[in-house]
Amino acid sequence: MAKSKHDADDKFIGxxxxxxxxxxxxxxxxxxxxxxxGSIEMTRRCNSRCTFCPIGSEKKELVEGEMTTNDIKxxxxxxxxxxxxxxxxxxxxxxxxSDVCEVAQHARxxxxxxxxxxxxxxLEKRAEEYTEALDVIVVSLDTTDPVKYKxxxxxxxxxKVVAGIKKAVEFGKKNKCSxxxxxxxxxxxxxxxxxxxxxxxxxxxxxxxxxFATFHDYWTTIVHEESTYNPEEMDWRKHDKTxxxxxxxxxxxxxxxxxxxxxxxxxxxxxxxxxxxCYPYLFCCVDKDGRVAxxxxxxxxxxxxxxxxxxxxxxxxxxxxxxxERQKVVDCNLCYMHCIVEPSKVLGAPFRNMxxxxxxxxxxxxxxxxxxx
Numbered sequence: 235m236a237k238s239k240h241d242a243d244d245k246f247i248g249x250x251x252x253x254x255x256x257x258x259x260x261x262x263x264x265x266x267x268x269x270x271x272g273s274i275e276m277t278r279r280c281n282s283r284c285t286f287c288p289i290g291s292e293k294k295e296l297v298e299g300e301m302t303t304n305d306i307k308x309x310x311x312x313x314x315x316x317x318x319x320x321x322x323x324x325x326x327x328x329x330x331x332s333d334v335c336e337v338a339q340h341a342r343x344x345x346x347x348x349x350x351x352x353x354x355x356x357l358e359k360r361a362e363e364y365t366e367a368l369d370v371i372v373v374s375l376d377t378t379d380p381v382k383y384k385x386x387x388x389x390x391x392x393x394k395v396v397a398g399i400k401k402a403v404e405f406g407k408k409n410k411c412s413x414x415x416x417x418x419x420x421x422x423x424x425x426x427x428x429x430x431x432x433x434x435x436x437x438x439x440x441x442x443x444x445x446f447a448t449f450h451d452y453w454t455t456i457v458h459e460e461s462t463y464n465p466e467e468m469d470w471r472k473h474d475k476t477x478x479x480x481x482x483x484x485x486x487x488x489x490x491x492x493x494x495x496x497x498x499x500x501x502x503x504x505x506x507x508x509x510x511x512c513y514p515y516l517f518c519c520v521d522k523d524g525r526v527a528x529x530x531x532x533x534x535x536x537x538x539x540x541x542x543x544x545x546x547x548x549x550x551x552x553x554x555x556x557x558x559e560r561q562k563v564v565d566c567n568l569c570y571m572h573c574i575v576e577p578s579k580v581l582g583a584p585f586r587n588m589x590x591x592x593x594x595x596x597x598x599x600x601x602x603x604x605x606x607x
Contacts, residue, residue: 357398
């Protein structure tokens with residue numbers, strides 16, 4: 235029987251920590267590599283038109299169709315079989331679906347920690363409901379300037395998003411849900427990042443995340459003619475000197491503000507050295523059609539396997555075919571996604587990044603009380 239979200243955790247080691255330790259040890263000593271994290275693409279629909287992201291500007295045929303609520307629950311059942319600790323709702327914009335809280339309840343029955351990543355446009359009205367259901371809500375806020383916000387996201391909604399964060403923080407304290415801000419770093423807001431960190435802290439968030447935007451060449455082929463996706467203008471890689479000037483400031487601010495993005499991730503951009511080993515077995519990503527991405531979410535050689543009708547996830551995950559596919563991308567340096575780069579550095583090379591690992595463990599235990607971490 236699932237425990238109530240109101241049950242207190244007085245034990246030193248609860249189910250969440252046990253999962254973490256089990257997977258960590260298995261991945262160190264066995265040939266069977268267990269993921270720590272899962273993600274489910276709830277939809278490709280989006281109510282923003284961000285200049286750094288093709289989602290929201292995609293061709294119609296790429297947006298159509300998505301899993302039913304029962305399909306998503308079946309994916310979560312398979313995540314539980316893989317001993318996954320936590321899962322994220324991906325989009326598009328997940329809050330465009332009405333079943334976010336129902337899915338979160340199903341995750342809780344499996345002691346899976348649930349995190350919603352949202353643009354915040356619909357957050358204010360549903361803040362109480364979401365904070366009751368979810369463990370963490372991550373809200374995107376890339377600037378302190380309403381005009382610049384509209385330029386980056388192509389919606390005039392800065393005040394609405396800030397109001398949503400404030401409401402979520404208010405209810406989050408009562409409902410034991412952590413509210414985290416996430417800033418996507420692009421060319422437009424590079425020099426403003428320290429100010430954004432200070433501003434988000436002033437809103438009362440529990441944590442602050444930073445994520446460098448990823449740009450793939452092929453993304454320009456999946457958008458429609460009226461697309462607002464603008465990699466030419468938004469690509470931070472064209473401002474290398476500014477990046478290397480800003481990163482040390484951000485690392486220094488970790489001492490003052492609750493920045494939960496690891497030093498190892500940030501230093502990657504300061505040094506420009508992306509020749510790290512990628513460990514795609516650490517994360518398990520499922521698209522809107524119920525297909526798991528192998529070896530990772532976004533790579534030229536990625537294949538998608540149907541885990542609703544054709545495959546059982548656990549059998550597929552440990553198959554020789556999948557192991558070989560992962561091995562082919564260990565030296566990949568094609569993306570900058572926080573959800574991929576950071577786990578590979580912190581969990582894939584823990585002894586080299588021990589301080590970051592310990593910070594991860596402390597953050598996980600702090601924010602996952604509902605699953606008795």
